[in-house]
Amino acid sequence: MSEELSFTLDGRRVPFQDGQTIMTAALAAGFYIPHLCFNPEFTPHGSCRVCLVKINGRMQASCTTPAAAGQTVLSEIEEVREMRRGILQMLFVEGNHVCPACEKSGACQLQAVAYYAGMLAPHYTHFYPRRPVDASHPDALIDFNRCILCELCVRASRDVDGKNVFAVQGRGIKAHLVVNTPSGKLGATDFNITDKAAQVCPTGTILRKHSGYEIPIGQRLYDRKPINVVGDVAALAVSKGGRRHD
Amino acid sequence: MIESKLKVATCSLCGCFGCHMSLLDLDERLFDLTERVEFDRSPLTDIKESGECDIGIVEGGIANVENVHTLLEFRARCKILIAMGACAISGGIPAMRNQYELKDCLEESYTRGIGLVDAQIPNDPEIPLLLNQVHPIHEVVKIDYFLPGCPPSADAIWTFVSQLLAGQPIVLPYTQIHYD
Numbered sequence: 001m002s003e004e005l006s007f008t009l010d011g012r013r014v015p016f017q018d019g020q021t022i023m024t025a026a027l028a029a030g031f032y033i034p035h036l037c038f039n040p041e042f043t044p045h046g047s048c049r050v051c052l053v054k055i056n057g058r059m060q061a062s063c064t065t066p067a068a069a070g071q072t073v074l075s076e077i078e079e080v081r082e083m084r085r086g087i088l089q090m091l092f093v094e095g096n097h098v099c100p101a102c103e104k105s106g107a108c109q110l111q112a113v114a115y116y117a118g119m120l121a122p123h124y125t126h127f128y129p130r131r132p133v134d135a136s137h138p139d140a141l142i143d144f145n146r147c148i149l150c151e152l153c154v155r156a157s158r159d160v161d162g163k164n165v166f167a168v169q170g171r172g173i174k175a176h177l178v179v180n181t182p183s184g185k186l187g188a189t190d191f192n193i194t195d196k197a198a199q200v201c202p203t204g205t206i207l208r209k210h211s212g213y214e215i216p217i218g219q220r221l222y223d224r225k226p227i228n229v230v231g232d233v234a235a236l237a238v239s240k241g242g243r244r245h246d
Numbered sequence: 247m248i249e250s251k252l253k254v255a256t257c258s259l260c261g262c263f264g265c266h267m268s269l270l271d272l273d274e275r276l277f278d279l280t281e282r283v284e285f286d287r288s289p290l291t292d293i294k295e296s297g298e299c300d301i302g303i304v305e306g307g308i309a310n311v312e313n314v315h316t317l318l319e320f321r322a323r324c325k326i327l328i329a330m331g332a333c334a335i336s337g338g339i340p341a342m343r344n345q346y347e348l349k350d351c352l353e354e355s356y357t358r359g360i361g362l363v364d365a366q367i368p369n370d371p372e373i374p375l376l377l378n379q380v381h382p383i384h385e386v387v388k389i390d391y392f393l394p395g396c397p398p399s400a401d402a403i404w405t406f407v408s409q410l411l412a413g414q415p416i417v418l419p420y421t422q423i424h425y426d
Contacts, residue, residue, distance in 0.1 A: 099425035120394055
């Protein structure tokens with residue numbers, strides 16, 4: 001077929017190849033669709049729903065919906081933005097996202113997407129769940145209060161590191177991240193700070209120890225420029241304020 | 247005809263007064279502000295009880311019964327109520343005590359603290375009783391506007407107040423929306 005396949009995103013033409021999703025095609029064409037559980041290096045998960053868009057009149061997750069010729073995709077319309085803000089607000093009240101006390105603040109993808117979406121307040125009633133902090137590993141810290149169950153660490157540890165350090169246990173509101181050892185402690189695993197799983201967290205759940213405030217608050221990745229301009233923290237090198245260690 | 251000034255009340259509930267410090271960081275813009283508004287109850291005026299006001303600005307969350315009382319007074323007396331800062335909006339740092347039982351928090355501070363003599367948990371009737379958990383103010387009363395930040399910068403406060411007084415929709419530039 002000589003004609004190039006394409007769909008429209010907010011009126012702009014987006015070319016794609018067979019097998020691409022709306023998200024991957026949009027990213028390849030340089031268009032940003034907000035996302036948290038999606039990372040181009042991994043199989044889409046479709047769990048956070050932040051990337052939802054209106055495709056031919058239906059709300060769908062752009063990271064799991066295959067691109068098809070002639071689709072009309074709407075992302076930056078108020079109806080979608082409103083729903084996206086609602087999803088973000090639910091993510092915020094479901095955990096304990098205390099930005100003023102979090103060393104990831106300013107380089108946190110959850111926070112950055114919420115800034116981008118114009119979320120001013122969490123709106124809903126806070127759950128204030130009681131979740132533990134695991135500081136047993138010499139180089140990394142896990143604060144389960146900030147986990148949004150994106151499973152990026154699960155996928156990275158299983159698919160890239162070949163270690164299976166993380167898993168999500170329980171169902172529904174009881175679903176939670178666990179560390180795959182009898183004690184449940186990260187220190188008892190062969191997890192290493194250079195593992196892929198240490199670099200992909202879109203929140204401040206998995207943190208590198210000893211370097212939390214090397215870049216002062218106010219001078220971080222998302223403090224001056226929005227995420228649609230600077231990109232995902234997990235995709236950027238440490239020297240550029242990101243989390244990538246290679 | 248002299249246009250009457252809008253009445254503004256402010257208070258700090260379970261906050262650190264950081265948002266009020268940020269308000270003072272308006273510096274010379276405070277002169278412009280006081281041309282347009284008159285402060286009623288506020289830590290800046292030391293008026294203890296608010297009259298009828300056009301705008302109420304609340305810093306801090308709800309942590310004790312006095313906070314609830316003050317918040318209800320503000321909601322009853324203010325036409326527009328604004329939640330300013332992380333504590334008012336999400337409980338903020340004080341809400342981190344929600345991870346623990348209140349009894350444990352009090353014992354940690356007052357009976358197990360370092361260097362305490364004759365340690366006991368304060369129970370004077372003058373001291374407002376603490377709530378079991380700290381809550382953001384929108385869980386108690388209706389809030390009309392939210393201004394995030396810990397604290398919101400003076401620039402963010404100025405953008406917000408200017409647009410509000412001008413009757414415009416609130417549109418904060420990217421650098422003025424912060425949760426930290």
